[in-house]
Amino acid sequence: MRAVRRPELGSLRRPGRARVAVWVLLAVLGFGITVSVRAHSGAAGLSNARPDDLVGILDDLDAKGRRLQSEADSLQETRDRLNGSDSGAEALAEARSRAEGLAILAGTVGAQGPGIEVTIDDSGGRVGADVLVDAIQELRDAGAEALQVGAVRVVASTAVVDPTGGGIAVDGHHLGPPYRILAIGDAHTLAQAMQIPGGVLDTVASRDGAVASVATPALVRITAVRP
């Protein structure tokens, strides 16, 4: 075999073994191209992902699976309880407890339980609706289940405005200082939410003549209800 061969001459002559090998390799390359193109488009890129990425994806899926499994378990338990009770008493109790929870959220019934009492005294008239809204939001974020300002129940649709002539109007009820906020929930968490740096207590303390304090009575009673 010659070391250098003109392709035209090589094609005319009876092909040598090396020439056949070239053709076979080119055919294999064509085959390989289609296979790798298909592998890439087929498995949504997972097959090309690195082990680290796969571990991350797997962890995510595991966590999601566990969460869904526990949700399914609790739903199954509820279903079994509802199915298993021969009378409708269980279902009634379930519905009643749910209605009670919703009523507390909607503010149509009173509530009592652990919680905190925030008192904001404002002799200088410097505390406005902004501070009160901040306080309400902080308490909601901290998990307050029921809220009352003065004698007004605070629910999702409650409005807090600065009326002319000082004070604060909550849902149209004019309130004057000191403002008393009652919140039911985890007392420690709620108190922490009020005391965080830059939080409600700090804000009030920065206004002249205003003082805020947090008390944690053993039992907070929320008596104000919405019609």
Next chain:
Amino acid sequence: MIGALALAVGLAVGVVLNPTAPSWLDPYLPIAVVAALDAVFGGLRAALEKVFDDKVFVVSFISNVLVAALVVFIGDKLGVGGQLSTAVVVVFGIRIFANAAAIRRQVFKA
């Protein structure tokens, strides 16, 4: 000429048979294809410069594929498979461009 035909036959067979590569081959197949493409462009350039040699092509093709696969394999074992795959693709990409430029100069004289 027959080489192009062989390539077309390989593509056609791949399309018709619709094969799926075994999963252990997944990291190596694209790299091997790029390495083989480098050999093909090198061979095309050599053919245009009238210095094409079958044996050189076969050896460079196979060694390209094997070395590329080996580099990626070692990279995977060392935990830097992704980076080494990129390195292999970059290196062969540069070589393919260089060969393509040489082919262009041969064909268009520019």
